[in-house]
Amino acid sequence: MRALETTASRAAAWGGVIQTYAAYLPVTDATPVITLNEGNTPLIKADNFVRAIGGEFDLYLKYEGLNPTCSFKDRGMTLALSKALERGAKVVICASTGNTSASAAAYAARAGMKCVVILPNGKIAMGKLAQALMHGATTIAVEGNFDAALRIVRELGETAEIEVVNSINPVRIEGQKTAAFEICDVLGRAPDFHFLPVGNAGNITAYWRGFREYHAAGRTDRLPRMFGFQAAGAAPLVDGHPVSDPQTVATAIRIGNPASWQGAMDAASASRGHIGKVTDEEILSAHRSIARHEGVFIEPACGAPLAGLIRCVRDGLIPQGSVVTATMTGHGLKDPDAAIQSAGCQPVVVQANTAAVMKVIGL
Numbered sequence: 001m002r003a004l005e006t007t008a009s010r011a012a013a014w015g016g017v018i019q020t021y022a023a024y025l026p027v028t029d030a031t032p033v034i035t036l037n038e039g040n041t042p043l044i045k046a047d048n049f050v051r052a053i054g055g056e057f058d059l060y061l062k063y064e065g066l067n068p069t070c071s072f073k074d075r076g077m078t079l080a081l082s083k084a085l086e087r088g089a090k091v092v093i094c095a096s097t098g099n100t101s102a103s104a105a106a107y108a109a110r111a112g113m114k115c116v117v118i119l120p121n122g123k124i125a126m127g128k129l130a131q132a133l134m135h136g137a138t139t140i141a142v143e144g145n146f147d148a149a150l151r152i153v154r155e156l157g158e159t160a161e162i163e164v165v166n167s168i169n170p171v172r173i174e175g176q177k178t179a180a181f182e183i184c185d186v187l188g189r190a191p192d193f194h195f196l197p198v199g200n201a202g203n204i205t206a207y208w209r210g211f212r213e214y215h216a217a218g219r220t221d222r223l224p225r226m227f228g229f230q231a232a233g234a235a236p237l238v239d240g241h242p243v244s245d246p247q248t249v250a251t252a253i254r255i256g257n258p259a260s261w262q263g264a265m266d267a268a269s270a271s272r273g274h275i276g277k278v279t280d281e282e283i284l285s286a287h288r289s290i291a292r293h294e295g296v297f298i299e300p301a302c303g304a305p306l307a308g309l310i311r312c313v314r315d316g317l318i319p320q321g322s323v324v325t326a327t328m329t330g331h332g333l334k335d336p337d338a339a340i341q342s343a344g345c346q347p348v349v350v351q352a353n354t355a356a357v358m359k360v361i362g363l
């Protein structure tokens, strides 16, 4: 009972990840905190899904779609904008497959800073594009993919006035590691396995750091094995070389040359984990399956670790009784086009009368 009360009072007073985890972050009392009260996202137990895939373990979904801009990027962005403001930068810039730009645009608006986002033309999910435009970011779409956009950002470089807020900015990773802290705080331990999608590889790097720091601080008694999954058409870490023309329905992870390549490989090898790849068909099938079985609506990229988990169960890699966590990095409403494709059905149109509706219901 006491634990419940503690959790409830903490949630009521939740002031965002910097306030909550300041002791673990590169901030001081002088840092101006730009926050939208991000973090504190639910850890949802997914028994129906586990049963459906034939597993015998506990699976918890870290539902990062419930952050203020509906993706995990807000954890790193609160810190990136706070530090940019602290050092007196005026403009933030990023390349993005969509979620980073949505988050940067929102936090920049709150900080009163100008935001410039560089996106791969035509390959941004509709919700994410709407967010960047709505928050007033200068939105530039290049005729090229994310890797080309990030190359431009690197070439423009950082100046006194401009702060790069891609995950090549180390404070982004620092902020994102707080998701691992939250998982351990809620479970009261670290999981045995952690699954997540991998694109630019910042998040797997961040989670691994978070789990290690909590372990080193004596907050947990074990480290999880880190399992990251890429889309088969955009799987440079699995294929062992950059992919020049990455392709996948999961536009968030349509990345051919990840910036945190080494961080991802280190996380997988040091944790006795694995970086794998799954097909677009498997991604969309998991995307639909988790919506139908659990009522959890994710964007396609999050289907990658679920599809990876299905493979691991099939291969007998998840022992009975394991505690497994999986990050659902973005909300399903980010990409309504993909959702309608994934659902594989359309509304049934009928005459506006009861009999016609009854007929469709089958009564």
Ligand code: AN7
Pocket (backbone or CB within 6 Å): 071, 095, 096, 097, 098, 099, 100, 101, 197, 198, 199, 200, 201, 202, 203, 204, 252, 253, 299, 301, 302, 329, 330
């Ligand atoms: C929903 O927004 O790279 O491996 O520019 O939006 O840390 O890159 C997004 C990546 C997973 C991959 N899931 O995370 C961007 C961007 C979702 C994402 C990833 C992204 P990283």
